[in-house]
Amino acid sequence: MSEHDRKKWDAKYADVDEVGAAGENDWLAQQVSDMQPGRALDLACGLGANAIQLAQLGWAVTAIDISPVGLQIAARSAAAADVQVDWQTADFGIWEPTAATFDLVTVFRYLDRDQLPQQIQVALKPGGTLLYETFVEGPNATVGGHVRNPAFVLQRDELPTLFPNWEVIEYSENEVSDHYVARLRSQKPAP
Numbered sequence: 001m002s003e004h005d006r007k008k009w010d011a012k013y014a015d016v017d018e019v020g021a022a023g024e025n026d027w028l029a030q031q032v033s034d035m036q037p038g039r040a041l042d043l044a045c046g047l048g049a050n051a052i053q054l055a056q057l058g059w060a061v062t063a064i065d066i067s068p069v070g071l072q073i074a075a076r077s078a079a080a081a082d083v084q085v086d087w088q089t090a091d092f093g094i095w096e097p098t099a100a101t102f103d104l105v106t107v108f109r110y111l112d113r114d115q116l117p118q119q120i121q122v123a124l125k126p127g128g129t130l131l132y133e134t135f136v137e138g139p140n141a142t143v144g145g146h147v148r149n150p151a152f153v154l155q156r157d158e159l160p161t162l163f164p165n166w167e168v169i170e171y172s173e174n175e176v177s178d179h180y181v182a183r184l185r186s187q188k189p190a191p
């Protein structure tokens with residue numbers, strides 16, 4: 001496990017004392033509105049808001065993050081919302097997904113170019129859907145006045161290229177609040 005990442009995120013989440021539902025993610029709700037709920041996997045789930053939202057919509061959700069502190073808060077939020085989520089602690093640096101398990105994989109605000117695309121490819125069933133939203137370069141190098149580490153920020157038009165040969169159902173890059181995000185809905189090829 002990446003001790004550095006775990007410690008960093010545990011320390012951030014240790015300061016969070018609020019358990020409960022975050023605001024609804026409108027893009028997520030809109031994207032799944034035409035899908036039949038099945039098995040969903042939320043990667044880098046953090047405090048679990050998106051996983052809980054999917055569970056409330058009838059999905060059987062597994063949610064993975066490196067931070068046990070974040071996952072404890074997420075579990076309390078799920079209990080308060082009266083939904084079940086399978087919370088799992090794992091480091092994507094060494095995580096080995098079970099093949100062809102999920103109908104839907106979601107990723108919000110996390111980027112790992114090295115391994116995550118291949119892990120998502122493995123975890124999704126053929127024909128399954130990926131919903132991926134994270135930070136993208138804006139017109140200038142700053143995001144909300146801060147220069148971000150390029151390792152964690154997509155280049156323009158980069159996100160679909162991480163899943164070559166997948167069908168892009170929808171792709172956009174937009175300013176949201178004080179930063180830019182890329183949003184991809186993509187489908188793993190069926191055999």
Ligand SMILES: C[S@@+](CC[C@H](N)C(=O)[O-])C[C@H]1O[C@@H](n2cnc3c(N)ncnc32)[C@H](O)[C@@H]1O
Nearest residue numbers: 005009044045046065066067090091092108109
């Ligand atoms: C910016 S937060 C996003 C959380 C959530 N998806 C959201 O949008 O609110 C990034 C998350 O990635 C997790 N993370 C960082 N490195 C990781 C790793 N190597 N393996 C698994 N999760 C990791 C952190 O613990 C953190 O919860």
